[in-house]
Amino acid sequence: MSSTVEATGDTAPTWGLLVNGESMAAGSGEVFDRVSPATGQVVGRFAQGGVDDVDRAVRAARAAFDQGPWPRSSGSERAEVLHEVAGLLRSKSDRYARLESAHVGIPYGRVGWLTDYCADVIDFYAGAARMLFGRSIPLGPAGIGLTFQEPVGVVAAITPWNFPLVLTTWKVAAALASGCTMVVKPASQAPASVLELGIDLLEAGLPPGVLNVVTGPGAVVGRALADHEGVDKVSFTGSTATGRSVMESAARTVKRVSLELGGKSPLVVMSDADPSAASDAALECFFNSGQQCNVPSRLVVASSIADEMIGAVIEKAERQRLGPDDDADLGPLVDERQLQTVASYVDLARREGADVLTGGERVYPADQRGPYYPPTVIDGVEATSRVVAEEIFGPVLTVQRFDELDEAIDVANSGHFGLAGGVFTGDLDVALAVARGLRVGTVWVNTWNKTYPELPTGGFKQSGLGRELGLEGLSPYLETKTVQLNPHGGSR
Ligand code: NAP
Helix, strand or coil: CCCCCCCCCCCCCEECEEECCEEECCCCCCEEEEECCCCCCEEEEEECCCHHHHHHHHHHHHHHHHCCCHHHCCHHHHHHHHHHHHHHHHHCHHHHHHHHHHHHCCCHHHCCCHHHHHHHHHHHHHHHHCCCCCCEEECHHHCEEEEEEEECCEEEEECCCCCHHHHHHHHHHHHHHHCCEEEEECCCCCCHHHHHHHHHHHHCCCCCCCEEECCCCHHHHHHHHHHCCCCCEEEEECCHHHHHHHHHHHHCCCCEEEEECCCCCEEEECCCCCHHHHHHHHHHHHHHHHCCCCCCCEEEEEHHHHHHHHHHHHHHHCCCCECCCCCCCECCCCCHHHHHHHHHHHHHHHHCCCEEEECCCCECHHHCCCCECCCEEEECCCCCCHHHHCCCCCCEEEEEEECCHHHHHHHHHCCCEECEEEEECCCHHHHHHHHHHCCCCEEEECCCCCCCCCCCECCEECCEECCECCHHHHHHHEEEEEEEECCCCCCC
16 A cells, blocks of 8 residues: 555655555545654645544444454464564665654664564564463362453554654554554654554555554544543553543543553662763663653762763763754754743753753754754752653753662652663662662663563553553453353353
């Protein structure tokens, strides 16, 4: 299937909705454009779906679930399609990297890993599709109990713009491996790679209607999905505020809900840490211009080495090259609104008397007018400041100091988020104490930001509900059914 449904008269490619195996215009006929934050050019035109389009897509997914072959197929049949699409992704790595870079703004040279990583996740769940085993439970003379692992039904997947292909793949791979059918609602800033994934799944042999994609505003399309009676489960990744509203909408029909939400992750650096390795980890705060949920946006550092650590971080931060070119370290923020949000947090820190040690002002690399904001390090912030407590989703690192281990853990655990955290130390006892003490879903010890298909990820506290990746990532898409077999008949 071609991704382009109509000529636009200009060079921007146009994508339709993907419903029941067909690419189609929105019922209203309306479209919206995506302008690349790096170049200011229109890089894609998309169908602007509405409530009726959601209904069409849910009905297609419902029919595919209630009557279609996918939920009734064997694990090995589902694995075959999933392995096939993993191969397609690997063969199109340049296409996906270009799309992601153009739409999100992340430099092309920083997304070369994208399709290999996503293909690996899909291959992992293809294997898992063949291991959806239930249990047998002996009941003595009364017979035997069996448990079946069955797909939960029609899944609405709502995903954000910062890593659209990766974050959608986490959901799609696990849900399809489980035998579910889906309607995916990608973020409006970067829907292209998600639509292409849907098209590649059809090419790989996924039956029509099993995976549908509806683009359009979240407040209309996302909300209609969370409300719809035909949806059994919502799997949402995005901000905590939107996650709350999705949960409220889903409550009306008691849908199953998984939430991957925001973070404000602490990197704890003990006095015996290797300063070079620890400052490299702190630099992860600026990856994708800080637009990643689990970046280490709070540096929690032992007072005795704080000045040395901060100096090392600033030195590396100031070497980051910003720009639209393929080999830049940092691209622009996703749009002007995001830049204004970041700038307003930094201004607030200044008004509260904090020290902005580097960055802190919009920049125009090589005269580019896009929303570029440099790596910014802020010291002297109060733990209660909004700059420390709230997710900024930009290249801003705050510094907090401690003297004792217990204090470090308390500072790291402050706030409503609990997505990830980390510690740098040469002492295994200390590493384990921090790993046990942090109320977060992932703890990195002497490393940061590595994810593997085998390792579950997700949040404590207001960073989310449920887990993705790993074998745990299948459970949200499965229902356990209990069957009692009485060999003698009768009710006893
Ligand atoms: P967002 O504004 O919450 O949007 C996420 C998705 O929800 C988008 O597809 C959006 O559509 C849709 N949406 C908006 N309003 C909705 C509503 N009322 N009902 C249902 N859906 C609605 O988040 P974002 O700005 O795209 O992404 C950044 C956030 O995602 C950050 O907070 C980040 O921490 C979080 N995140 C978390 C993880 C994780 O694994 N925990 C990973 C990545 C990102 P539109 O685009 O059309 O508005």
